[in-house]
Amino acid sequence: MGLFDRLKARLGKTRAALSDGISALFRGGRPMDAALLGELEELLYNADLGLVATEVVEELARKHKRGELKGEEDVRAALREGLLERLPSGGGEFTPEAKPTVLLIVGVNGSGKTTSIAKLANRFREAGSKVLVGACDTFRAAAADQLEIWAGRSGVDIVRRQEGADPAAVAFEAVEAAASGGHDVVLLDTAGRLHTQKNLMEELKKIQRVVGRKIEGAPHEVWLVLDGTNGQNAIQQARLFTAAVEVTGLVITKLDGTARGGALFGIERELGLPVRYLGTGESQELIEPFAAEAFVDAILSAG
Amino acid sequence: MFETLTQRLTSAFGSLRGQRELTAENIEDGLRAVRTALLEADVEFKLARDFTDRVKERALGQEVVAGVDPSQQFVHAVHQELVEMMGPEGATLSFAKKGPTVVLLAGLQGAGKTTTCAKLARHLRDKMGRKPLMVAADIKRPAAVEQLRVLGRQLDIPVFHLEGRSAPEVCAAAVAHAREQGLDTVLLDTAGRLHVDEEMMAEVAEIAGRTSPDDTLLVCDAMTGQDAVRSAQAFHERLELTGVVLTKMDGDARGGAAVSLKAITGCPILFTGVGEKLGDLDVFHPERMAGRILGMGDVVGLVEEAHEKISEKEAEQAYQKMVLGSFTLEDMLAQIRMIRKLGPMKKVLGMMPGMGGMLDKVDVDDRQMNRLEALFTSMTPKERLHPEMLDMSRRRRIARGAGQDVSAVGDLLKSYKGMKKMMKQMNKLGLGAKLGAKAKRAALSDMSADGEVAAAGGGGLFGSLGGLFGGGGGAPAGAPGGMEGLEGMLGGPGAARPMGSSATRKSSNKRKDKKKRKKSRRGRRK
Numbered sequence: 085m086g087l088f089d090r091l092k093a094r095l096g097k098t099r100a101a102l103s104d105g106i107s108a109l110f111r112g113g114r115p116m117d118a119a120l121l122g123e124l125e126e127l128l129y130n131a132d133l134g135l136v137a138t139e140v141v142e143e144l145a146r147k148h149k150r151g152e153l154k155g156e157e158d159v160r161a162a163l164r165e166g167l168l169e170r171l172p173s174g175g176g177e178f179t180p181e182a183k184p185t186v187l188l189i190v191g192v193n194g195s196g197k198t199t200s201i202a203k204l205a206n207r208f209r210e211a212g213s214k215v216l217v218g219a220c221d222t223f224r225a226a227a228a229d230q231l232e233i234w235a236g237r238s239g240v241d242i243v244r245r246q247e248g249a250d251p252a253a254v255a256f257e258a259v260e261a262a263a264s265g266g267h268d269v270v271l272l273d274t275a276g277r278l279h280t281q282k283n284l285m286e287e288l289k290k291i292q293r294v295v296g297r298k299i300e301g302a303p304h305e306v307w308l309v310l311d312g313t314n315g316q317n318a319i320q321q322a323r324l325f326t327a328a329v330e331v332t333g334l335v336i337t338k339l340d341g342t343a344r345g346g347a348l349f350g351i352e353r354e355l356g357l358p359v360r361y362l363g364t365g366e367s368q369e370l371i372e373p374f375a376a377e378a379f380v381d382a383i384l385s386a387g
Numbered sequence: 388m389f390e391t392l393t394q395r396l397t398s399a400f401g402s403l404r405g406q407r408e409l410t411a412e413n414i415e416d417g418l419r420a421v422r423t424a425l426l427e428a429d430v431e432f433k434l435a436r437d438f439t440d441r442v443k444e445r446a447l448g449q450e451v452v453a454g455v456d457p458s459q460q461f462v463h464a465v466h467q468e469l470v471e472m473m474g475p476e477g478a479t480l481s482f483a484k485k486g487p488t489v490v491l492l493a494g495l496q497g498a499g500k501t502t503t504c505a506k507l508a509r510h511l512r513d514k515m516g517r518k519p520l521m522v523a524a525d526i527k528r529p530a531a532v533e534q535l536r537v538l539g540r541q542l543d544i545p546v547f548h549l550e551g552r553s554a555p556e557v558c559a560a561a562v563a564h565a566r567e568q569g570l571d572t573v574l575l576d577t578a579g580r581l582h583v584d585e586e587m588m589a590e591v592a593e594i595a596g597r598t599s600p601d602d603t604l605l606v607c608d609a610m611t612g613q614d615a616v617r618s619a620q621a622f623h624e625r626l627e628l629t630g631v632v633l634t635k636m637d638g639d640a641r642g643g644a645a646v647s648l649k650a651i652t653g654c655p656i657l658f659t660g661v662g663e664k665l666g667d668l669d670v671f672h673p674e675r676m677a678g679r680i681l682g683m684g685d686v687v688g689l690v691e692e693a694h695e696k697i698s699e700k701e702a703e704q705a706y707q708k709m710v711l712g713s714f715t716l717e718d719m720l721a722q723i724r725m726i727r728k729l730g731p732m733k734k735v736l737g738m739m740p741g742m743g744g745m746l747d748k749v750d751v752d753d754r755q756m757n758r759l760e761a762l763f764t765s766m767t768p769k770e771r772l773h774p775e776m777l778d779m780s781r782r783r784r785i786a787r788g789a790g791q792d793v794s795a796v797g798d799l800l801k802s803y804k805g806m807k808k809m810m811k812q813m814n815k816l817g818l819g820a821k822l823g824a825k826a827k828r829a830a831l832s833d834m835s836a837d838g839e840v841a842a843a844g845g846g847g848l849f850g851s852l853g854g855l856f857g858g859g860g861g862a863p864a865g866a867p868g869g870m871e872g873l874e875g876m877l878g879g880p881g882a883a884r885p886m887g888s889s890a891t892r893k894s895s896n897k898r899k900d901k902k903k904r905k906k907s908r909r910g911r912r913k
Contacts, residue, residue, distance in 0.1 A: 129432050
């Protein structure tokens with residue numbers, strides 16, 4: 085099964101709502117008019133596209149005026165084009181270059197950081213990398229236990245300390261262990277924090293500094309894990325995390341429900357961050373590298 | 388938490404200011420801004436449209452009240468609509484008449500169920516005198532059981548779990564266990580699940596079937612977008628929800644979910660999670676929330692809090708000083724301490740009318756208040772009673788004693804003089820309503836049940852709050868950092884006006900820099 089088919093299958097709920105919705109709009113040979121475009125805007129809005137929905141539909145309205153849109157097929161094509169323009173780039177499968185390559189994983193509480201790290205660790209290991217995870221979430225009860233269980237399942241190494249330890253110290257130890265242990269990739273799990281908590285954002289900066297002191301250029305990547313069910317607040321999260329620790333990529337989770345991840349479009353508009361991976365389910369292998377075309381096609385394809 | 392929505396609405400209402408009455412035409416701008424604000428806040432699309440339609444009807448249907456600004460009338464209409472959508476006030480958990488009360492917590496992954504379970508258990512025990520049992524029924528997420536056990540140990544609340552059994556079995560056994568142990572409230576912490584996951588939805592339905600919960604609560608992340616409505620609907624169909632807990636409200640999510648959830652499921656929002664500590668659970672007040680959304684502040688909450696923490700005598704004394712014009716630095720210090728009793732400055736300011744939208748600009752730092760207090764305490768009592776004797780040599784000594792620059796003392800004195808002057812003027816205008824029990828009651832009655840507070844405007848309530856906090860306002864620009872928060876609070880009669888002088892912004896930036904330098908990680912999450 086190709087990437088496109090897998091995405092299509094996993095984003096099934098999204099596809100059903102949007103694509104079927106568009107088909108329903110044109111049912112019975114309904115002509116294009118302002119009311120139809122309004123309903124299309126609502127469909128897009130319901131996918132959490134936010135203001136981007138209005139933008140895209142306004143563009144369609146202009147095309148319609150010029151007589152470029154005849155029917156459903158034209159609208160689908162124009163919509164695909166409009167959405168693609170507004171989607172972040174992917175970058176395909178991540179390949180570690182430095183040795184060890186350090187990835188700092190950040191995000192708000194409950195966005196799915198630990199699960200995503202488990203999936204990424206598994207994926208990198210299967211691709212032949214020697215992986216180590218660092219349990220820098222020393223705040224949430226049993227967070228390190230959770231990571232350890234995952235690490236055990238996929239057979240990667242873990243560095244952890246007791247609850248309440250300094251997360252930066254754990255990060256330092258993890259990086260040190262990776263440097264001496266010949267690991268290729270280090271994934272640092274951090275505690276969930278709301279982007280509005282300044283002192284906790286400072287803590288992230290400290291982790292970043294400390295890791296950089298051990299290995300030059302580390303962390304090589306800072307990935308922000310975003311809950312795909314989040315609405316317009318996701319943009320704000322991306323903005324403030326980027327301001328604090330220069331986020332270099334996004335991981336979008338929980339896209340196996342009815343959530344559309346439409347906030348991605350808004351993030352591209354505001355910040356232009358690349359999306360690295362999509363989380364599409366609870367088991368360890370359900371993570372896909374992001375590809376814009378496949379994503380849009382999975383959303384829009386009829387059938 | 389709703390700052391941005393507040394700002395949007397404020398600008399919408401700004402366009403109505405100065406117009407004599409509401410018409411279908413001049414209301415359009417306001418309505419459009421309201422709709423955009425709601426959509427950006429993730430309120431469901433149709434709901435936002437219906438909302439503005441109803442507001443329009445309500446606002447136009449109203450007779451023009453003499454002396455009431457049309458923009459206030461519009462605010463009033465929006466406020467009432469919001470309250471109705473999020474109401475009713477005072478919804479609570481229902482408790483079983485006989486045997487243990489069972490509370491089922493369900494929701495998507497990462498919504499905050501386990502944390503909410505612990506917070507709720509603590510709330511039930513400490514505030515309602517119940518004997519809770521927490522049940523670890525999340526056997527799916529690795530270490531979820533351990534997480535609840537750790538929280539149970541922290542709170543000293545028992546946690547129930549059976550190794551190797553299915554979640555419904557664990558829950559059923561837990562209820563029996565609670566009955567044996569004489570525990571009267573059972574909180575079921577279930578696994579996070581997607582509403583489209585048929586197998587998992589069947590599991591939670593089986594849990595409900597076997598335990599017949601008295602309360603079935605949906606735990607929902609306040610940051611959730613349009614999906615909130617879809618998932619809530621699905622959970623509701625399956626479980627017949629009785630209420631909602633909205634989590635992560637301490638972030639900057641505009642919280643449109645709060646409006647949508649209630650309207651779509653008909654279930655009241657019972658609690659809101661507002662922080663990482665286990666005490667950070669608030670009872671939901673639609674009236675106050677609507678007030679906050681509209682930047683009216685949580686005045687009722689503030690008065691209640693003041694009543695709890697500041698004695699009648701203290702308030703009376705402060706008032707007397709002001710009226711008599713014998714306001715000294717000693718009194719100023721007393722008042723600052725009084726305000727600080729109410730809690731962190733950011734929280735207190737958030738409750739003030741018109742301050743909602745300001746909070747993200749003003750970087751309120753309680754340490755600035757400490758610095759301010761340090762200046763006061765470096766003075767002798769005699770100096771505090773006779774500020775006029777503070778010559779340069781004394782000022783230098785005070786600055787040294789407080790470890791600050793001598794200009795800080797000068798700034799402090801400038802604010803003091805400004806306050807004193809304002810107070811005199813206020814007395815002349817008769818706005819500093821006397822704050823006795825009577826005034827407090829009057830103030831509360833201004834905030835009538837249907838949210839009449841907007842129309843009440845300056846006058847009584849804000850005047851009396853001004854009285855409580857020393858009245859005045861508009862202290863000279865360039866006041867020391869911490870003072871500007873105070874100035875905001877001291878807004879007195881003009882509390883509703885937008886506050887954002889350039890001085891405020893300047894000094895807040897300065898403070899941000901200081902904050903960066905002084906960052907210590909020790910204060911973290913203690």
